[in-house]
Amino acid sequence: MNDYEKANRERLISLLSKLPASESPVGWEVSGRFAVGGLTEIGFAKNAELLLVISSSGRGVIDCAQGKKIFRDDEPDGDWYKPLELICEGIGPLEAEVIQIAGLNGGGLPMSNRFAESLEIVSPEWPKSNLIFCAPYKSALIEGHQGGCVNIASDYLRAYGFSWSGNTFVYATGSDITTFRRTIP
Numbered sequence: 001m002n003d004y005e006k007a008n009r010e011r012l013i014s015l016l017s018k019l020p021a022s023e024s025p026v027g028w029e030v031s032g033r034f035a036v037g038g039l040t041e042i043g044f045a046k047n048a049e050l051l052l053v054i055s056s057s058g059r060g061v062i063d064c065a066q067g068k069k070i071f072r073d074d075e076p077d078g079d080w081y082k083p084l085e086l087i088c089e090g091i092g093p094l095e096a097e098v099i100q101i102a103g104l105n106g107g108g109l110p111m112s113n114r115f116a117e118s119l120e121i122v123s124p125e126w127p128k129s130n131l132i133f134c135a136p137y138k139s140a141l142i143e144g145h146q147g148g149c150v151n152i153a154s155d156y157l158r159a160y161g162f163s164w165s166g167n168t169f170v171y172a173t174g175s176d177i178t179t180f181r182r183t184i185p
Contacts, residue, residue, distance in 0.1 A: 009124070012122075012124065012141060013124050015140070015141065015143060015146065016122060016124065016130065016132075016140060016141075016151075018146065019132065019140055019146060019149055019150060019151045020150050020151070021150065021151045021152075022150040022151070022152060023152070024152065024180055025117075025133040025135075025148075025150050025152065025180075026135075026148070026150075027182060027183055027184040028133070028169075028180045028181065028182055028183060029180065029181060029183050030067075030178060030179070030180055031064055031065065031066070031067035031168070031179045031180060031181040032062065032064070032067030032068065032177075032178070032179045033176065033177070033178050033179075034053075034062060034069065034176060034177045034178075034179075035175065035176050036053055036055050036060070036172075036175065036176060036177055037055065037056070037057065037175055038055045038056030038057060038174070038175075039053065039054070039055045039103070039158060039172055039173070039174050039175060039176070039177070040054050040055060040056065040083070040103050040104045040158075041053075041054040041083065041086075041088065041101040041102060041103030041104060041105070041107070041159065042054070042101065042102060042103060042109075042158075042159050042170065042172050042177065043088065043099035043100050043101035043102065043107075043109070044099070044100075044109060044161075044162075044163045044164055045090070045094050045097055045099065045163075045164075046097065046164050047164070048093070049063060049064045049065040049163050049165065049167060049168045049181070050062070050063055050064070050070075050093060050094055051064050051163075051170060051177070051179070052088060052090055052091070052094055052099045052101070053172075053177065054081065054088055054101065054103070056076060057074060057076055058072065058073045058074040058075050058076055059072070059073050059075070059080075059088070059091050060072040060073075061090070061091060061092050061093060061094055062177065062179060064163065064168035064170065064179040064180075064181060065167070065168060065181050067179060067181070070092065070093065071091055071092030071093060071094075073091050083101070083104070083105045084105060086100060086101050086102070086105060086106065086107040087099065087100060087101060088101050102159040102161065103158050103159045103172070104158065107159070108159075108161065109159065109160065109161020109162060109170075110161050110162040110163075110164065110166070111161055111162070112162065112166075113162045113165075113166025113167075113169075114165075114166045115136060115166060116136035116137055117133065117134065117135060117136055117162075117166075118133075118134045118138075118139075119131060119132070119133060119134070119160055119161065119162070119169065120132045120134055120139065120140050120141065120149075121157065121160065122140065122141070127156060128154060128155065128156055129154070129155070129156070129157045130151050130153065130154045131151070131152055131153040131154075131155075131157060131160055131171050132149055132150065132151050132152070133149065133150050133152050133169075134148060134149040135147065135148025135149065136148075152171075153171050153178070155171075155173050156173055156174065157171055157172070157173060158172045158173055158174055159171070159172045160172065166182075167181065167182045168180060168181050168182065
């Protein structure tokens, strides 16, 4: 690492240290916390606040708006799961839908929503990452633009992102999921 890179790294770490930590951002609340051993991927339904969860012991569906597990199967593998294509067939209320997934094999969920809020991930202490929620048009990494940014998680993150409507968001590790719902219209 050259001197410029070292100075920039120190500047970014200093910026990040100024961010407040919060369980949830203003206008949002934690809707659920779920233990999921062997979590591999997650993905949102296109037209509902439903999250498909894939683990080493099958699939489940979480209603992120209600903060409840609503469906589960125990089939650990099958033609329904295509991790290299980053898709998985839904189950229960998602049975007719093919879900885009994110997790161990890559992929990604939306990192911003229609309200211009965003999620940023930073890893100055890699492999541990910080998940930062940013208010509209703000960024944790730009000096003077950090207002409304809060650090909501520091963990070994596997996947994170907003639902397609932008009314819920999640983050997942290899063993749990935390869901959030918007509390302001």
